[in-house]
Amino acid sequence: MKKVSLLGGAPHVICGVPPVMHGASWGPDDVIYYSPAHSWGIHKVSASGGESQIVTTPDGSKGELGHYWPQVLPGGKAILFTIGTREDFDDARIVAQTLETGERKVLIDRGTYGRYLPTGHLVYARAGSLLAAPFDLSRLEVEGTPIPVVEGVKVDSRSGAANFSYSNAGSLLYVSGKSDSNAQELVWVDRRGQARPLMEARHAFYTPSLSPDGQRLAICIKRVTQNIWVYDMARGALAKLSFEEDWGPVWTPDGSQIAYTSGKVRTPPAIALRPADGSGEEEQLVAGETPVFTGSWSPDGKVLAYTNAPVDLISPGRSTGHDIWLLRLDGERKPEPFLQSQSDESAPEFSPEGRLLAYVSNESGRNEVYVVAFPGPGGKWQISTGGGTSPRWTRNGRELFYRNGNKMMAVAISLQPTFKASTPRVLFEGEYEEAGRPDGPRNYDVTPDGQHFVMIKPYEGPSTPSQLIVALEWFDDLSRRATGKPE
Structure with a gap:
């Protein structure tokens, strides 16, 4: 202020x-x-x-x-x-x-x-x-x-x-x-930029996430509170999953559970886990004195990469920047830092084979998308060239998508004999909702075959x-x- x-x-x-x-x-x-x-x-x-x-x-x-x-x-x-x-x-x-x-x-x-x-x-x-x-x-x-x-x-x-x-x-x-007038639509957008409706209902949508099989969609719907809902596309049914101030759903690799950021009243945002069918109780995975935000699961479901935001929201000058941390679920479940610096590192995204991690950093003075070897040590490569946020891999690992303003960008990735990234190219451009802030959660998702994108657009009906x-x-x-x- x-x-x-x-x-x-x-x-x-x-x-x-x-x-x-x-x-x-x-x-x-x-x-x-x-x-x-x-x-x-x-x-x-x-x-x-x-x-x-x-x-x-x-x-x-x-x-x-x-x-x-x-x-x-x-x-x-x-x-x-x-x-x-x-x-x-x-x-x-x-x-x-x-x-x-x-x-x-x-x-x-x-x-x-x-x-x-x-x-x-x-x-x-x-x-x-x-x-x-x-x-x-x-x-x-x-x-x-x-x-x-x-x-x-x-x-x-x-x-x-x-x-x-x-x-x-x-x-x-x-x-x-x-x-x-805040009503929005969920749409499918193909690689040429052609859009068609995904569902009839209109809400204030945020952070869509497709299930591993592409048949269900977890989505945050904002009303007075923002909650996670699950949309079954085959049945056309929308079911409420969470009941607090929640967003950023991320499916476990087997599709049985959903992790999400939970911002309950008066507490810094934490990370919770709940069965995708709504049964059972919410399990708290990560919580502390600083806000944390969901990121990505490793392919075997044993590691959750997330953003830790050590920022004092009340007093200035107490931040070391956003960092990327890991939670290993097969041990003591003790959070550990992975990428930590005076710059901001956020939006971690595991590659499908688990050997690479894409993320966003402002180390150059603006947000760009990078890829680093996991678990390391290893190489580090800058992917975007003119600014970038919200990375997302295809399921076969051969492409990496990211947002640059209103543009959806695509980069071809090769791992043989060594890592190589192509020059970024524009897939399509349109007035689709971005994340609330440049280093915020991804506000789109990609089908398993990499041919269609779930996007959020303002409702253009009679007004x-x-x-x-x-x-x-x-x-x-x-x-x-x-x-x-x-x-």
Whole structure:
């Protein structure tokens, strides 16, 4: 998190935060309250920088997933924020909490992104509309029945963010559009770039992974939580596999189990294992004080390569970069480093015969795909030439695919008499979803024969174009409409 003067000048680091935050609010005492990650509570940090402190903690026993979109109320004595549940943000709660005592009051039972306005009203979003009601700041209570005041406001269904803001002079600024605009499609794409639907359902998809026989697909579906689902392509059936904040599924070589990254409430992401048919309990494979992310199984299923991210998400300057670690399942199951440096190494991918490991590193100053001998010692080869992420081998080991922006790249690989990689070539190009960050989990997969790719694309069906709308003197209109008189 950084700050910069409106008069210009260099930005200043306040504190380290994850790649995606869920709101921040600058209080009158020069303290910033913010939501650092999807499954966390509200934190605070001095605007001058330094260590952050926890203000609120989600209560999983009450179905709380996380605390989002804080606003410091006038006077700096209390904060307003949204409590996400495990349903959707239309069923979230908007609360006010006194900072000195921690006393909390539920203001709205069904709504998200609450904001207190200078007119003395609480405005929030539900089902694509803004609703408003008079708000008693001294008692932290809503007075009267909320009424709709603006229709057709775009709301992000995955984060609960409503796209509106206001000026103290009384103008309203908002983005119009449908709140389900995050819908995506799963498609098959052949090597020429021709796409066709994989399934009819549309969701916010992430990190698809085909089973070894190519008949089932494990996929993360993002709603308020993100869970692993398994799609049986022969039957057209979609079944839920996990129930926490999970993503990055990786099938074991025999197709019987699925490992995935599990980001349960308030804990750094760990790696868990569960039977692919949903039977049995979740088994925790790797967990610790730093986040870890799934990577790849060795062909014999005895070694799991994964990314270890020794980053303090709260304070800056405490990272040695992402590293690649191994977990051997045929011994003590003690994690051990494999590739570790001041650069980032991530996205490990075993070759089909298990003698090579592809991965991503930024040692050159940008992300590139490399291959290294496994278990070593041995050679190391740079595969990509103009940037690359998300490597994936064909099942016969003769090709290595990777992403370069919107391009799917292919490199021919030969191991006889020695390792040799061809010049990368573009297979196809298109507006398909990439990973959330360059070193993040792979957001596509390849069929066993290497002829088709599972890709994620934005839904292109009928939609209402988004517009940026300014309503002048809106405070006057709000005061006239939201009288606060009980019905």
